[in-house]
Amino acid sequence: MNHDSDASGIPAAFLEVLQCPKHAEALHFDGTQLVSNDAKECYPIINSTPWLLQNPLHSMVDWSIKLNHFSRVLGQEIQQLERELKNSQGATRERLELLLGAKQRFVQDISTLVSPILSAKVASKPVYDALSDRAPSTQNLLSYEANLYRDWVWGDEENEQYAELVTKALSAQQHNRVAILGAGSARLSYDLARALDPELLVSNDINPLLVFAAKEILFGQGLAIDEFPFHPKNIASTAIRHQIEAIKDCPGNLHFLFSDAAKPALRAASMDVVVTPWLIDIQPLPLLKFLKAINHYLPTGGLWVNFGSLVFQQQRESLCYSIEEIASIAEQAGFKIEEISEQALPYLKSPYNAGYRIETVWSWRAVKVKDVTLSESVDNLPDWIIDATQAVPNDSKIQSLIQTNQVYIDLAKKVNGKRSLVDISKHFARDYNVSPQESLQLVKEFFQKIAFS
Incomplete structure (x- = not known):
């Protein structure tokens, strides 16, 4: 090649x-x-890096909006910290000063990392023809940010275990072309590029922050970035500045790709192996649709290796599959699962965090036994959003939204500068036929959120 x-x-x-x-x-x-x-x-x-999303201009606009939202949210957090610092003393002041400085750096670091999107050039075309290409609603700029630190700072134990799961599944066979879908910040891609030594390894993801961070580490000058543990062990762990050194020996067979794994940007049957780490249960499509997309990448006899949890995030319970159902779904998608194993592994075991999870990780190797037809529609959004001329369905979600917001509006309207929470809760109890005790609790919770927002 x-x-x-x-x-x-x-x-x-x-x-x-x-x-x-x-x-x-x-x-x-x-x-x-x-x-x-x-x-x-x-x-x-x-x-x-090729940006092979079906409607590239809109996806670039989408991520630019996400960057703008991130900057606004962090800006508000910084302002709140500055206000709190004025009345803080001792160890509390020390912690807040550490956090403030780190947040200020973080805004700049993230904006710099993602800036290539803002200056990229693409042929002009209407933005509004591309709503189907939005990233999943669960995917934002900092989705899986902790995985970046796990991959390149403190996660050697986890990284080695994940790489071993894949290399064992592939045994000693030679595989010339390997694709890792949902590769994130690419530590697994790097480890497998060295361990398997394929002619080509494609590290594919949809999140530009993780991809750009990985490129700085693997092909750039390294990366300086702050980590904010969810439950820091002590003041020093509130915010940790990491100086991630550049990798000096990155294999030349490793290449990055922006694309939606369900809308293949790699040619049919062009890969010998597809690896899906921690992906099949968090991607937004019904599993069968997604597995049909995986089928596309492989020739008959090609291998699909999966590992991760089975915590499906589907709204319909019938689509949240157990391990007992997986083999049948895979068979419908043209695969035969040869081996399935289960083990308990640590997940995001940061030395700076007071807690971490132990996950039941399922792994398997499946061989493609037949071609299947790609699903016609794999959009993340419903047809009536993609096609703005269609009627918006007046379904239970809309009715629930109306009811919820009407309650909030009613509560807000009862504020006249004279009534107490007790006064407001009495009106609320009468209007919505709830007990006085329950009404007061609900009213308190509502206004508490406003007071601390």
Whole structure:
């Protein structure tokens, strides 16, 4: 395979397996970006990484909005810390000063990391044709931020266990092309690129913060960033500044890709192995749809290796599968699971955090036994959002939203500058037919949230 790069910085061996995620066509570099043969579809290269989301401009706008939201939220936190510092003394002041300085740096560090999106160039096209390409609503800029520190600072125990799960599943066989879907900040990608020594390893994710951070560590000058443990052990652990050194020996076979794993940007049957770490239960699609997408990447006889939890985040209970159901779902998607194992492993065991989880981790190797057809629709949003001309359904979610907000509005309207919480709760109890004790508790909780927001 040819590893030479052209002006795009993308090696030929990598470029030849890429495809247009809309029409499954080959792509070529036109001097600025990747384009389809008819030049109708254009995809930017951001920070030397192909951005192969179906509607790239909208996804770039989406992540820019997420960055703006992050900056506003952190700005509010910083202002609150500055106010609290004025009345703080002793150890409390020491802790707040540490936290304030770290938060101020953090805003700048994250903004700098994600800045390539803001300056990227892409062929002009309407933003509003691309609502289907939004990142999952559960995915924001700091989703899985803790995994970055686990991968590159303090998580050697976990990282070694995860890499061993995959290498054991693949035994001593040679695999030329490997794709890791949901690779995050790419420690597993790095470990497998060295351990398996494939000709090509594609580290794929949809979160630019994690990808850009990994690129700074693996191919840049290293990374300075602050960690904020959820339950810090002591004042010094409230915020920890990490200086992550650059990796000096990153394999040349490791390449990054921005794409939605369910909308393949890699050509059909182009990978020998697909690895899905901690992914199948957190991605937003019903499992069968997602596994049909995994089927696309592999030839018959190709291997799919999975490990992680089975805590499905589907609203319908029928789609939250147990381990006993997995083999049947995989079979419908064209796979035969050969081995399934289970073990209890630590998860995000930070030395700075007062607690961590022990997860039951399921792992398996499955072989692709037949081709299946990709699901027609794998959008993260319903049709009536993608197509703004369709009617918005007046369903139970809308009715629940109306009812909830009406309660909040009613409570807010009862404030006239004279009534106490007891007075307001009496009106609330009468209006909503609840007991006085319950009413007072609900009213207190509502206004407590406002007071401390």
